[in-house]
Amino acid sequence: MFKAVRARMGAMTGRARAARRDAGMVTSEYAMGIVAAVAFAVVLYKVVTSGEVSAELQDIVKRALDGGA
Template identity: 75%
Template structure:
């Protein structure tokens, strides 16, 4: 019998909680990126990048 074995990895419930947290964070990030001011700023950056003279 082995003594002092350690847990390696996550249990199913930990995977579920991690997945819920990741989905929640992705939803929040999506809302922030698609908001008006952020969307306008990103669009301005892309337009500036496309109009650069080489």
Template identity: 70%
Template sequence: MKKFTGVARPTTVLLAVRGFGDWLRRRYRKVADGPPDAGMSTAEYAIGTVAACAFAAVLYKVVTSGTVSGALSEILDRALHAV
């Protein structure tokens, strides 16, 4: 029985690198070929844009509300007046 020295044999490393290269080539081909309809259509972009604008409006309302604004002001005051 051979004693393990903690160092991989060069042939083992070479086979591992080759195996990874083969996997990478197969993966690239699969992604590059892709399905024929791989992107969003104009309608999907429009729905995504409307959803993003709605989310931004809700977030703006929450951040500018009195409660959140007061909490942020209090945090800033504490941070600036910390000893």
């Protein structure tokens, strides 16, 4: 019985070690997600602040404030 308990504890310890080795993966995935989100925000900002899109957005807002006419 002692051998079975020891084998079971060894398996649990091995899983705990494997979980600790993967702990850094989550941090790097979050970092890559943040970099991708910032890059998308920069592209979106450039598109929205471009001349044509800005004029269209201002026109939409003017029409909405005038009552949709």
